[in-house]
Amino acid sequence: MLKIKALFSKKKPDQADLSQESKKPFKGRSKSNGANNKAVPQDNSSAKKKQQDQHIVQYSNTISDDRHMKSLTDELVTTIDSDSSPSDNIITENIEAVSSVPVNDEQLSYDPLTSEESLPIESEIISDIQDDDTDDEDLEDETPEKTFLEQKELIGYRLINKIGEGAFSKVFLAVPAKNSSNEFLTKNYKAVAIKVIKKADLSSINGDHRKKDKGKDGAKTSSRDQVLKEVALHKTVSADCSQIVSFIDFQETDSYYYIIQELLTGGEIFGEIVRLTYFSEDLSRHVVKQLALAVKHMHSLGVVHRDIKPENLLFEPVEFTPSLKPKFRKSDDPQTKADEGIFTPGVGGGGIGIVKLADFGLSKQIFSKNTKTPCGTVGYTAPEVVKDEHYSMKVDMWGIGCVLYTMLCGFPPFYDEKIDTLTEKISRGEYTFLKPWWDEISPGAKNAVAKLLELEPSKRYDIDQFLDDPWLNSYDCLPKKGTSKKAGTSERRHLHKKQFQLFQKDSSLLFSPAAVAMRDAFDIGNAVKRTEEDRMGTPGGLGSLAEDEELDDNHNGGPDDQHLEQNMFQLTLDTSTILKRRKKVQEDDMGPKIPIGATIRE
Numbered sequence: 367m368l369k370i371k372a373l374f375s376k377k378k379p380d381q382a383d384l385s386q387e388s389k390k391p392f393k394g395r396s397k398s399n400g401a402n403n404k405a406v407p408q409d410n411s412s413a414k415k416k417q418q419d420q421h422i423v424q425y426s427n428t429i430s431d432d433r434h435m436k437s438l439t440d441e442l443v444t445t446i447d448s449d450s451s452p453s454d455n456i457i458t459e460n461i462e463a464v465s466s467v468p469v470n471d472e473q474l475s476y477d478p479l480t481s482e483e484s485l486p487i488e489s490e491i492i493s494d495i496q497d498d499d500t501d502d503e504d505l506e507d508e509t510p511e512k513t514f515l516e517q518k519e520l521i522g523y524r525l526i527n528k529i530g531e532g533a534f535s536k537v538f539l540a541v542p543a544k545n546s547s548n549e550f551l552t553k554n555y556k557a558v559a560i561k562v563i564k565k566a567d568l569s570s571i572n573g574d575h576r577k578k579d580k581g582k583d584g585a586k587t588s589s590r591d592q593v594l595k596e597v598a599l600h601k602t603v604s605a606d607c608s609q610i611v612s613f614i615d616f617q618e619t620d621s622y623y624y625i626i627q628e629l630l631t632g633g634e635i636f637g638e639i640v641r642l643t644y645f646s647e648d649l650s651r652h653v654v655k656q657l658a659l660a661v662k663h664m665h666s667l668g669v670v671h672r673d674i675k676p677e678n679l680l681f682e683p684v685e686f687t688p689s690l691k692p693k694f695r696k697s698d699d700p701q702t703k704a705d706e707g708i709f710t711p712g713v714g715g716g717g718i719g720i721v722k723l724a725d726f727g728l729s730k731q732i733f734s735k736n737t738k739t740p741c742g743t744v745g746y747t748a749p750e751v752v753k754d755e756h757y758s759m760k761v762d763m764w765g766i767g768c769v770l771y772t773m774l775c776g777f778p779p780f781y782d783e784k785i786d787t788l789t790e791k792i793s794r795g796e797y798t799f800l801k802p803w804w805d806e807i808s809p810g811a812k813n814a815v816a817k818l819l820e821l822e823p824s825k826r827y828d829i830d831q832f833l834d835d836p837w838l839n840s841y842d843c844l845p846k847k848g849t850s851k852k853a854g855t856s857e858r859r860h861l862h863k864k865q866f867q868l869f870q871k872d873s874s875l876l877f878s879p880a881a882v883a884m885r886d887a888f889d890i891g892n893a894v895k896r897t898e899e900d901r902m903g904t905p906g907g908l909g910s911l912a913e914d915e916e917l918d919d920n921h922n923g924g925p926d927d928q929h930l931e932q933n934m935f936q937l938t939l940d941t942s943t944i945l946k947r948r949k950k951v952q953e954d955d956m957g958p959k960i961p962i963g964a965t966i967r968e
């Protein structure tokens with residue numbers, strides 16, 4: 367129990383900070399006022415530039431610079447040798463199969479601290495990526511952004527705005543340097559997302575999954591190896607898969623790791639569930655099918671994601687067409703239920719178009735694509751070992767089930783305010799299709815969820831079975847190329863845009879206790895499943911990276927843990943959309959009292 371709780375002692379995003387900064391994502395900056403640049407001393411000397419360059423290791427995804435990726439690969443092979451966890455191995459043949467982004471000397475000589483001249487172009491770029499409309503007053507209202515500390519050591523990209531934050535990272539919207547002659551980059555990416563991991567933060571976090579892993583022989587790998595592993599896996603799995611956020615580039619400097627990736631301008635599916643309360647079956651199918659294709663690609667390469675949740679699903683927006691006559695479920699409060707709008711097959715709905723899977727920080731290579739041999743067990747191909755290895759893929763199927771359940775009804779399948787009760791519910795597979803919220807959801811959707819949330823991994827859908835599921839195939843729901851922005855009239859779109867912007871500015875919903883509880887329920891659920899199913903691995907096999915084992919070192923169930931347990935789920939949830947809905951329904955006596963309600967202090 368304490369082992370799971372320990373996961374949550376890792377640094378959480380500062381919510382106040384997030385609400386200030388990351389809730390203004392993807393906005394253009396017309397000019398930097400320079401007043402905020404105090405944190406970064408301005409120094410234009412070439413000596414400094416030279417010094418910077420010396421300290422930077424750039425693992426670009428390049429043709430001209432492929433040796434960098436080679437050296438990354440070599441480092442990873444060394445990591446594999448010293449890391450005894452076979453499942454952590456990276457199959458290097460996959461690393462070579464990624465499209466290239468040339469970076470050249472001119473780009474490297476760009477000094478991001480002093481090149482103010484590039485700003486007007488950036489402004490254009492941002493307006494361009496944000497919206498094709500020219501009537502976006504908000505861009506002009508934008509206050510100038512400060513110069514970020516993280517900019518100091520970054521080469522070839524300018525950080526514009528913080529758009530997200532993970533437990534171990536900040537994510538920025540950035541643009542390639544104006545004077546970059548890296549044609550591939552500038553042609554293909556007007557803007558990018560850069561995940562910045564501060565080295566000092568990593569080493570200061572106890573129990574951080576990046577900090578150390580134990581292999582079967584007790585050897586430890588460093589947080590640096592973990593970051594390199596994430597990069598290599600991201601590069602591997604994103605090649606040739608349009609449902610996975612593309613890897614672009616990687617830089618390591620004295621103080622930071624920079625993972626440069628394709629920008630998804632819509633944000634997280636998590637926020638859309640909170641905004642819309644739940645998704646229609648059409649929209650849920652549209653999202654989960656794209657997730658399933660991403661997972662199919664990963665599993666075919668022998669890689670398991672292990673952290674599937676709505677926060678790691680990012681999307682590109684599509685235009686919104688309001689419903690002429692919005693439909694409500696009987697469990698809806700018509701006053702608060704936001705209109706999802708008209709769903710257009712092949713395009714999307716609710717403003718959600720293309721969906722992509724992100725965040726490979728917990729991913730693992732389980733077996734080699736070519737040999738299907740579990741990593742690190744060369745020549746050892748006993749059927750039960752292979753079977754166990756494939757069981758670990760089922761963690762992702764359970765994750766897909768949790769995402770699908772949550773999209774369909776607006777709350778997660780497993781929840782309790784007490785972590786140990788929640789853990790037990792997950793371990794026993796205890797969930798229900800709660801009345802009245804599930805009353806109007808089709809038997810086909812329920813069947814798909816049930817097959818994904820099957821307790822016994824051998825009975826649970828694998829990815830091919832899910833892709834063949836009749837409900838999932840009710841119609842072709844994949845976005846079609848070139849149709850992504852054609853869904854409504856300008857007037858109608860504008861209406862939605864206002865509603866959407868309002869939501870973006872109002873972080874109270876996203877960081878309401880219920881939203882935080884939903885986030886935590888996913889994190890706990892994923893941790894429980896990873897630990898459980900890792901244990902199913904053969905001795906010395908997959909089970910060797912038991913999360914509880916590594917967490918035990920740092921968490922011994924002292925007073926801090928008890929405090930954490932008390933605080934984690936004893937939440938006042940009466941401000942949330944989800945809970946308001948529940949409360950309202952209870953007041954109206956439309957159904958039985960909900961078990962979950964009893965566990966939440968309202």
Ligand SMILES: Nc1ncnc2c1ncn2[C@@H]1O[C@H](COP(=O)(O)OP(=O)(O)OP(=O)(O)O)[C@@H](O)[C@H]1O
Nearest residue numbers: 530531532533534535537559628629630677725727
């Ligand atoms: N490519 C991207 N495009 C747009 N936003 C992104 C992108 N990558 C990440 N983000 C935003 O930043 C957030 C954090 O990113 P990410 O999940 O990769 O970080 P993390 O440190 O691994 O987080 P976690 O706490 O889940 O481990 C995402 O949830 C998302 O909101």
